[in-house]
Amino acid sequence: MLLDRLQCPACGASLRAVGSEALRCNRCDAGVPVQDGIIDFVQGRLGTILSHEAYDAEHAIDPGRVEQHYREIRDAAGDRWPATLGTTLEVGCGTGLLSRALLGHGDVGALLLTDVSTGMLATCRTALQAGGLVGHVPLLFATHSGEEAAFREGGFDTCAGTSVLHHILDVPGFLQRVFRLLRPGGRAFFLEPNARYHRAVMQALADVVAQLMARDPAPSPGRQKLFNLLASTRRAMMHQGDLPYLAGLEDKHVFVAEEIERTGRAAGFAVAEALPTGLFRSGASMVSSLCAQLDLSEALRDQVVGMMPAHAARYLPLLADRDLSPSFVLWFEKSVGPRPARFSPPPQDRDGEAFTQRAPEPAGGLPPRFSLRLLAEAEGNGTAVALSGWCIANAEVSWVRVRIGPHARSAPLWIPRPDAHAAVNAAGAFPNWTSLCCGVDERLSFPDIPPDPDGLPLIVELVMADGPVIRLKASPRLVPGEALAVTA
Numbered sequence: 001m002l003l004d005r006l007q008c009p010a011c012g013a014s015l016r017a018v019g020s021e022a023l024r025c026n027r028c029d030a031g032v033p034v035q036d037g038i039i040d041f042v043q044g045r046l047g048t049i050l051s052h053e054a055y056d057a058e059h060a061i062d063p064g065r066v067e068q069h070y071r072e073i074r075d076a077a078g079d080r081w082p083a084t085l086g087t088t089l090e091v092g093c094g095t096g097l098l099s100r101a102l103l104g105h106g107d108v109g110a111l112l113l114t115d116v117s118t119g120m121l122a123t124c125r126t127a128l129q130a131g132g133l134v135g136h137v138p139l140l141f142a143t144h145s146g147e148e149a150a151f152r153e154g155g156f157d158t159c160a161g162t163s164v165l166h167h168i169l170d171v172p173g174f175l176q177r178v179f180r181l182l183r184p185g186g187r188a189f190f191l192e193p194n195a196r197y198h199r200a201v202m203q204a205l206a207d208v209v210a211q212l213m214a215r216d217p218a219p220s221p222g223r224q225k226l227f228n229l230l231a232s233t234r235r236a237m238m239h240q241g242d243l244p245y246l247a248g249l250e251d252k253h254v255f256v257a258e259e260i261e262r263t264g265r266a267a268g269f270a271v272a273e274a275l276p277t278g279l280f281r282s283g284a285s286m287v288s289s290l291c292a293q294l295d296l297s298e299a300l301r302d303q304v305v306g307m308m309p310a311h312a313a314r315y316l317p318l319l320a321d322r323d324l325s326p327s328f329v330l331w332f333e334k335s336v337g338p339r340p341a342r343f344s345p346p347p348q349d350r351d352g353e354a355f356t357q358r359a360p361e362p363a364g365g366l367p368p369r370f371s372l373r374l375l376a377e378a379e380g381n382g383t384a385v386a387l388s389g390w391c392i393a394n395a396e397v398s399w400v401r402v403r404i405g406p407h408a409r410s411a412p413l414w415i416p417r418p419d420a421h422a423a424v425n426a427a428g429a430f431p432n433w434t435s436l437c438c439g440v441d442e443r444l445s446f447p448d449i450p451p452d453p454d455g456l457p458l459i460v461e462l463v464m465a466d467g468p469v470i471r472l473k474a475s476p477r478l479v480p481g482e483a484l485a486v487t488a
Contacts, residue, residue: 002112002140005087005155008032009041009148038121039142041150061097061127069162070101073191076275076329082187084109086157089181091146092116092164096124098191103133108158110137112151114144146174153180159188165330166192166253169243171260175267179334188269188332191277195237195254196323200315201283202233206432207311208304210421217422222300227416229294231437235414238398238465245412255330257322264332271333276325281316282309286326368393368462368470369424372400372440372486376456376478382447383456383480387411390420390438392430396465400440403459404449404478410463415439455479460486 006015006023013027023032023039033040074081085107093099093113102108115121121141128134144150146168159178168174178188209226237254239245246252257274264272280286287308291301316324372389383404391397391413399410417439425435449456455477462470474486 001110001138002087005089005112005152006039006142006150007152009150012149035118036122037125037141038118039140040118041148042116042143042145045145061095061100066097066100066104069097069191070105072277072327073098073101073162073189073329076277077189077331078275080187080331080333084157085160086110086186087155088112088158088160089151089156090114091144091159091161091178092167093124093161094120094163096127098160098162099124099128100131100133102160103128103136104131106136108137110139112140112142112156114142116143116145118143146177151181154183156181157183157186159186160190162191165190166251166255169247169252171253172263172267175264175269175332178332179268182334184334185336186334190330191327192260192330193254194274194276194323194325194328195240195256196319197280197283197286197316197326198233198254199237200319201286201308201312201326202230202237203315203431203433204283204308204312205287205304206230206436207314208307209436210425210428210432211307211311212303213418213422214426219418220300222294222296223418224416225294225296226304227418227436229290230433231414231416234396234433234437235412238396238414239412255328257328260328260330264330267332268334269332270335271331273331274322274328275331276322277327277329279321279324280326281312281324283312283316284308366394366429368397368488369430370462370472370486370488371420372460372472374402374458374460374478374484374486375482376451376480378451378480379445380447381450382445383449383451385409385444385446385478386442387444388439388441389486390417390440391462392420392424392435392438393462393464394430394434396434397438397462398465399463401461401463401469402444403461404446404456407446407449409444409446411440411442411444413438413440415441451480453480458484 003015007013008015008025008028008030010030011025011028013025015023015032016026018024021034023034033043087110088108089112090099091114093115099111099113113121113124121143125141159181165171182188209223212223236249236251260274261272284305288305291304368391370391372387375386376383385402387400387402391400397413400413401408401410414437416437418436420438421435458474458476458478460472460474462472472486475484478484
């Protein structure tokens with residue numbers, strides 16, 4: 001039943017089983033290996049930094065968690081949930097959190113489970129077998145990265161996944177492919193992080209950490225874990241939409257409700273909704289879960305979670321009710337018939353010219369504080385610049401940009417620098433969210449700029465997250481071998 005939903009990734013023809021170790025195309029005779037019952041379309045071309053053993057240990061799945069996860073999705077979907085999900089494709093099944101729920105509740109008529117990792121699929125299958133969930137409906141396991149044209153268009157009633165969409169670089173392209181895989185009247189749903197809630201909670205957590213530092217400035221391993229959490233979260237959030245940069249991150253996206261709804265409709269779906277999974281007004285439950293994942297001591301965890309409601313009260317009341325949820329169920333439905341498309345021209349200025357979005361003005365308040373060090377040296381026939389230091393500003397700084405003549409290179413600003421925070425922001429003049437994770441440490445290559453003993457023409461700039469650029473006062477020349485300090 002499920003084998004006929006597959007196709008040859010090379011030519012699109014049907015596949016046939018050749019013993020237990022391969023599938024073969026009925027047209028071009030290309031082969032797809034089968035390893036221990038897992039069809040391998042990826043064949044090692046892509047991978048994940050996640051270890052299935054470590055992932056399974058860190059995200060241990062018990063029946064209570066499976067049921068809670070299921071109820072979150074079902075309650076958010078409400079009466080959108082059909083009597084049966086039919087033939088279902090699960091994308092990024094991991095170790096089986098969603099598949100255990102769907103099979104346990106009898107929601108699917110057949111289930112094709114996919115993941116980029118054969119290890120994840122094997123762990124998932126073992127868990128399903130241990131739970132007595134194998135043998136009731138047709139099941140098939142296959143590696144898939146989202147790129148291989150391995151599934152027949154219109155072959156599925158449902159496509160589903162949890163915590164998978166934010167790992168995919170090209171979300172619009174992925175949703176377009178999902179749309180084509182669904183039958184008319186089919187649906188897709190994904191449980192994914194809510195950008196606005198995550199930002200607000202992380203801002204509150206930064207305030208908590210800053211208060212802990214004020215009480216006791218001595219460093220600790222637990223506090224360093226919190227610094228790293230804030231830094232990695234802030235790095236991804238500052239660079240949303242910057243696909244070349246996000247390509248290097250495991251967690252690439254957090255989702256704004258209105259934006260992902262527009263993306264779903266643009267992919268062809270008649271219905272595209274971001275459905276909250278509940279109202280969480282203090283942020284404490286999310287932070288408690290994060291502290292558990294970080295393996296913080298019980299004393300530090302209780303301290304952080306206990307302080308969260310007071311600090312979250314500064315940020316979470318600013319959100320609409322829909323955004324008071326750590327996650328959305330992203331729900332998409334394909335219409336039964338053709339859906340009319342409407343195209344609107346861009347708004348016009350009064351003089352008749354098309355309106356152009358203007359860059360926002362730089363934020364007011366205190367000027368940025370920074371301490372940067374640049375050291376140039378020869379690199380092959382060109383020049384490399386070691387850039388290190390920190391920058392704290394009222395608004396978020398995404399990049400430190402170094403210009404040498406006509407060439408520019410940028411370094412992201414996100415590394416934890418509690419020392420800079422303690423030196424500059426002990427009084428709280430700047431947002432703790434920006435001051436705790438304000439460091440930069442990059443080697444920038446300028447292969448087309450040969451070293452010049454008399455110095456290279458230099459400009460240093462701060463690129464703000466919302467677009468404006470601030471030029472810093474620096475020496476007009478960068479002399480190879482001589483460290484240059486840029487401070488304010």
